[in-house]
Amino acid sequence: MASAPARSGQLQRPRLKVIPGGAAARTAGGRTPGVTKHRGRPSARLKFAVASAVMVCSLLFALVLLNIMVVQSSFKLADLQSSVLQEQADYRRMRYEIAQAESPARVAEAAGALGLRVPDRQEYIIGRPGSTPIKGLASSGEDAKGDGELKAVLGP
Amino acid sequence: MTKRASFRLLSLFCGFILCLLALTVRLVFVQALDSDKYHALAADQRERRIVLAPQRGSIYDRDGSELAISLEMRTIYANPRFIGDAPAAAARMAPVLGLDQGELARKLARDVGFVYVARKVDPQVASKVAAMAIPGVETVGESKRFYPAGSLGGQVLGFVGAENSGLGGLEGRYDRLLKGVAGEILMERDPSGRSIPGGRSFTKPPTAGDDIVLTIDREIQFATEAALARALSTYKAKGGIAIVMDPSTGEVLALANAPSFDPNDVEASDSSVRKNRALLDVYEPGSANKVITASGAIEEGIVSPRDVMSVADNHRIGSKVFHDAHPHATVDMTFAEIIQRSSNVGTIKVAQKLGKVRLHGYLAKFGYGKPTGLDFPGEASGILPRPQTWSTPSIGTIPIGQGVAVTGMQILSAYSTLANDGVAVQPRLVKATIDARGNRRPSPQAATRRVISAATAKVVTAILTGVIEGEDGTGHLAAIPGYQVAGKTGTAQKPLPGGGGYGGHIGSFIGYAPAGSPRLAVAVILDEPSPIWGGITAAPTFKEIMQFSLRHLGIGPGPSITIEGKSAINSPPPVTPTSD
Numbered sequence: 139m140a141s142a143p144a145r146s147g148q149l150q151r152p153r154l155k156v157i158p159g160g161a162a163a164r165t166a167g168g169r170t171p172g173v174t175k176h177r178g179r180p181s182a183r184l185k186f187a188v189a190s191a192v193m194v195c196s197l198l199f200a201l202v203l204l205n206i207m208v209v210q211s212s213f214k215l216a217d218l219q220s221s222v223l224q225e226q227a228d229y230r231r232m233r234y235e236i237a238q239a240e241s242p243a244r245v246a247e248a249a250g251a252l253g254l255r256v257p258d259r260q261e262y263i264i265g266r267p268g269s270t271p272i273k274g275l276a277s278s279g280e281d282a283k284g285d286g287e288l289k290a291v292l293g294p
Numbered sequence: 295m296t297k298r299a300s301f302r303l304l305s306l307f308c309g310f311i312l313c314l315l316a317l318t319v320r321l322v323f324v325q326a327l328d329s330d331k332y333h334a335l336a337a338d339q340r341e342r343r344i345v346l347a348p349q350r351g352s353i354y355d356r357d358g359s360e361l362a363i364s365l366e367m368r369t370i371y372a373n374p375r376f377i378g379d380a381p382a383a384a385a386r387m388a389p390v391l392g393l394d395q396g397e398l399a400r401k402l403a404r405d406v407g408f409v410y411v412a413r414k415v416d417p418q419v420a421s422k423v424a425a426m427a428i429p430g431v432e433t434v435g436e437s438k439r440f441y442p443a444g445s446l447g448g449q450v451l452g453f454v455g456a457e458n459s460g461l462g463g464l465e466g467r468y469d470r471l472l473k474g475v476a477g478e479i480l481m482e483r484d485p486s487g488r489s490i491p492g493g494r495s496f497t498k499p500p501t502a503g504d505d506i507v508l509t510i511d512r513e514i515q516f517a518t519e520a521a522l523a524r525a526l527s528t529y530k531a532k533g534g535i536a537i538v539m540d541p542s543t544g545e546v547l548a549l550a551n552a553p554s555f556d557p558n559d560v561e562a563s564d565s566s567v568r569k570n571r572a573l574l575d576v577y578e579p580g581s582a583n584k585v586i587t588a589s590g591a592i593e594e595g596i597v598s599p600r601d602v603m604s605v606a607d608n609h610r611i612g613s614k615v616f617h618d619a620h621p622h623a624t625v626d627m628t629f630a631e632i633i634q635r636s637s638n639v640g641t642i643k644v645a646q647k648l649g650k651v652r653l654h655g656y657l658a659k660f661g662y663g664k665p666t667g668l669d670f671p672g673e674a675s676g677i678l679p680r681p682q683t684w685s686t687p688s689i690g691t692i693p694i695g696q697g698v699a700v701t702g703m704q705i706l707s708a709y710s711t712l713a714n715d716g717v718a719v720q721p722r723l724v725k726a727t728i729d730a731r732g733n734r735r736p737s738p739q740a741a742t743r744r745v746i747s748a749a750t751a752k753v754v755t756a757i758l759t760g761v762i763e764g765e766d767g768t769g770h771l772a773a774i775p776g777y778q779v780a781g782k783t784g785t786a787q788k789p790l791p792g793g794g795g796y797g798g799h800i801g802s803f804i805g806y807a808p809a810g811s812p813r814l815a816v817a818v819i820l821d822e823p824s825p826i827w828g829g830i831t832a833a834p835t836f837k838e839i840m841q842f843s844l845r846h847l848g849i850g851p852g853p854s855i856t857i858e859g860k861s862a863i864n865s866p867p868p869v870t871p872t873s874d
Contacts, residue, residue, distance in 0.1 A: 227366045237360035237442035242516030256842070259775065262850055 340482040340490070347437060348474030350458055351503030353451060353465075355512040356545075356725055362441050362451055362465070362557075364458070368420030369436040370411040374404050376430030383428050387411065390422050413456070414438040439465075445556040447515050449570040450508075450549050450723065453557040462568060464506065464723065467671045471727060474503035505728040509545035514538055517842040518548040522818070525835040526552050529801075529823035535572040535702045536835065538843055541710035541806060541815045544719035544740040546668070547843065549573075573673045576699035577800050577819065580786025581636045581768075581828075583695030585754065586708060588633050590656035591644045593750045599630040599757055609639040612686035616642055616694075619785070634760040634767045636783060638694045645693035653693060654681045659745045660708040660718070662700055667720045667741065676700040695786055706817035709804045712758075713780075713812035716751035718743050755780045756855050759809045772803055772833040774841050778854045780812070781805020781836065783829040788822070801828035803836040807844065808852035816840050 238244070249255075324332060353362035370391070377383050384399035391398075391412045401409050411423075411431065420433045439454045452463015460469030477500030482493030522536045538548040551571050555563035569575070591597045606624040608617045618638050632640030645653055657663070663678030677699035684692070691697040700708075703721060711718040720740040728734045758780035761769040768783045784802035789795075801823045806815040816839050823831040843849075 230363060230365055233360060234363050234365060234440055234442055237363065240359060241443040242446070242513055243444060246516070246520075260845060262776065 342483050344479045346477035346500040348476055348500035349502040351472040351505040354507045355510050359512050360442050364437045364439050366435055367414040367438040368417050368433045369413045370423055370433050372409050372411050373407050373430045374402050377402050386426055441557045445554045448555045448557050449551040453560045472503040475501040502730040507726040509725045511547045514843050515548040518550040518839050521835050521838040522550050522552040529831040531820040531823040533821040535819050537706050537817045539815045541713035544721045546723050572702040573670050576674050576676050576701055578696050578786045579700050579705050580695040580784040582782050582784030582802050582804050584641045585782050586660050587645050587693040589746050589754050591648050593746045596647045597629045601629045602626050605640040611690040614687035616690045630757045633757050634764040636768050641693050642690045650681045650684050650689050661704050666703050666707050674701050676704050702817050702819050710815045711745050712751050712754050713806040713815050715748040716746040718745050768829040769833050772836050776851050777807050778809040779805050779807045780809040785828045798822045799826035801831045803828050803832035810853035810855040813849045814843050
């Protein structure tokens with residue numbers, strides 16, 4: 139077989155191998171027995187590289203997801219805080235409106251418009267000294283004018 | 295390679311190295327030596343510090359009804375330099391805001407970077423303006439103070455300024471408590487102003503101000519103010535004050551000044567009207583002061599109610615002649631009658647027996663010459679001259695309430711001492727405070743001190759019932775059907791503003807009920823009423839206020855206190871309190 143002329147100063151050592159069975163064995167199946175070609179099986183290094191890449195990508199992805207969750211939570215928190223402030227403001231506004239509606243001036247005006255007026259006289263029940271006081275009624279001292287009956291204490 | 299090519303290559307390489315070196319040096323400066331400066335610059339660009347205004351505390355009456363509350367409003371502002379068409383913008387905003395269009399247009403056309411368009415408007419109104427999306431016009435939240443009951447208790451509450459700082463009244467006195475502590479937000483923002491999610495942020499929430507619960511009863515305050523306003527109208531008085539107090543606790547249930555003002559619209563009132571005259575103004579109490587003279591004389595054992603004296607209608611001390619209010623022949627009066635008929639001559643004769651040192655002592659013990667201690671800014675001390683400075687006629691003027699000066703609160707406190715069996719209780723306006731977490735802290739118990747004995751207080755009270763019930767009493771118009779009232783009328787001359795004499799009168803009635811077991815004390819003081827007499831002008835107003843207050847609080851008539859029998863020269867009746 140012809141070979142390229144050797145470059146000056148460069149020696150090429152052909153690869154020599156012992157083929158079992160001689161030349162006949164080599165041509166039979168088109169393959170050289172004993173010679174293993176590493177086709178379809180990745181090396182350990184490749185496996186490690188792929189695994190590492192997958193792990194790193196996964197970690198990055200997880201980090202991004204976590205970041206998204208944090209951001210979303212912070213938006214939600216901000217919304218909730220804003221809602222709380224709004225509710226508090228609404229609550230105060232309602233208390234103000236209630237206080238306005240209950241103000242004595244407004245109540246007096248409304249009562250006057252309905253024909254109500256402050257009474258000129260008041261009735262008191264005065265019990266006998268030592269009698270059991272009725273819950274919610276004023277009791278008198280020793281100068282009780284009544285004898286347990288309902289009396290108009292105050293005149294016109 | 296030729297030598298020339300090598301040289302070029304080497305030169306290129308060296309140039310490249312030099313550039314790298316320069317970059318490296320610059321990097322060292324930026325990253326290491328000047329790092330702080332650039333870090334600060336970047337932070338300054340990104341970081342925004344926002345101050346969070348605290349919520350101002352509310353003021354409540356004793357039953358928890360709001361008297362003062364702060365609400366979130368919106369302030370509309372503009373950068374006129376960004377407004378393209380000022381008249382058009384004004385034409386759109388003015389009708390919504392209720393502003394003058396021309397004036398608004400002029401404001402928006404100014405060559406400045408900031409103008410207020412409208413401050414603290416209703417949020418709904420502000421949202422209408424915001425919806426117009428006028429370039430250069432923005433809104434921001436601002437708190438505004440409201441007083442839901444209008445002018446009720448205006449001089450007591452005070453008011454706040456534009457920046458929500460308390461100015462006057464309790465708003466001013468308790469400003470530090472009410473205003474709270476500001477918070478802040480520190481956040482990182484992008485160039486568009488949006489916050490950077492996940493960026494550095496720090497929030498210090500604001501601390502809301504404390505709420506204050508007053509001793510004031512809103513309904514009694516309203517009734518008192520209404521009665522006072524009617525008195526001013528009926529008796530053509532220049533002004534007036536009325537105070538309602540619980541003598542046993544010192545709690546002030548109502549403190550009214552007339553004319554009043556609405557703190558919701560401070561600018562509509564004059565500064566003289568905004569003053570709390572009940573605490574800041576002094577007046578000469580006149581005959582109402584005779585109670586102090588009587589208390590001192592009875593406590594010292596100089597007189598008793600049944601002691602009889604010969605009373606003319608005039609009495610000379612030095613160069614001055616004192617007269618009773620109405621001319622009369624010389625009559626015999628018991629001491630009780632002297633007080634009930636408000637005889638100046640009789641009172642002065644007793645005061646002369648008491649002496650100026652002891653009289654001064656009792657006036658001081660009853661609180662004259664010093665503030666009551668009510669926690670209100672600028673409370674006046676009143677005027678009580680030292681005995682060493684009294685002139686000869688002073689022993690005639692001071693016992694009948696001229697030549698000394700008190701505030702309305704001081705004279706009512708003196709009467710409350712009598713109502714409280716001779717024990718003075720410091721008046722107070724604040725019942726409790728409530729912090730931002732809702733913790734309620736009651737005010738400390740009011741300070742008390744004994745002024746006169748309980749027995750003397752009861753005797754004086756019995757005498758004072760005769761002012762209303764007695765045949766010749768001056769306070770008949772203060773009578774409340776079914777109740778026994780103890781009190782005293784007063785008609786005092788007013789000193790002229792510059793001194794040198796008197797002009798005008800002050801009419802007053804101070805009293806308490808039910809006399810046998812006092813629960814409420816009321817003072818009514820009218821400035822220049824017509825007619826001048828306190829028994830005709832202030833007494834009916836007192837009746838109206840006291841009657842409402844007794845009914846509102848459900849206070850029954852209670853035991854009575856009486857002087858039995860008719861006063862007589864030979865067999866003076868004993869003073870017999872029939873209460874326990």
